[in-house]
Amino acid sequence: MKSILYIVLGVIFGITMYKAETASWFRIVEMFQFQSFHMFGFIGSALFVGVIAIQIIKRKNAKDVNGQDIVINPKNKSISRYLFGGIAFGLGWALIGACPGPIFVLLGAGTYSIIIVIFAALTGTWLYGILKDKLPH
Numbered sequence: 001m002k003s004i005l006y007i008v009l010g011v012i013f014g015i016t017m018y019k020a021e022t023a024s025w026f027r028i029v030e031m032f033q034f035q036s037f038h039m040f041g042f043i044g045s046a047l048f049v050g051v052i053a054i055q056i057i058k059r060k061n062a063k064d065v066n067g068q069d070i071v072i073n074p075k076n077k078s079i080s081r082y083l084f085g086g087i088a089f090g091l092g093w094a095l096i097g098a099c100p101g102p103i104f105v106l107l108g109a110g111t112y113s114i115i116i117v118i119f120a121a122l123t124g125t126w127l128y129g130i131l132k133d134k135l136p137h
Contacts, residue, residue, distance in 0.1 A: 002065060014105045023102035023109065028093070092121075 021027045022042050031039035054072065056062065062070045093099050096117050098106060103121065106114040 014108050017102055017105045018109055023098060023105040025097035028097055032094075 017023055020042055022039065027036070027039055030036035057070050058072060064070050089099070096103070098114075098117070100121060103114050103117050107118065
C-alpha cells in the first residue's frame, strides 16, 4: 500500500514539474542567462519548503514510515567534496539541460532519448557507491 502512495506522489510531483515547465531546456537556459525568474522561483520555493520541513522533523522528533526516528546528521563541510560535486552536477546539468529530477519527467513526457542520460546517471551513481570509501573526505 505504501508503494502505491509513493508512486502516486511521484506522479503528482512529475506532473507539477512538467506543467511548471521545470523540465524545459528553454526555461533552464533562461535561468542560466538570468533572463527569467521562473526557475529561481521554483527552486527557491522548494528550498523554502525543505528548510521548514527539516526544522519540523528536528523539533518534533519525527518518525519515518517504519516508525524509526529520523536522524539528520551534520554534513562534512570540506571544500573539496562540495567543489567537485558541484562541478560534476553543474557540468551534467549544462550538458544535458536537466538536473536529476526532470530527467524522469522528460521520460514520462515521451522524450525517450533521455533513457541514455538515465542510464549514465544510474551508472555514475553505482560507480560512486563503489568508490566513495576510496575518495578523499
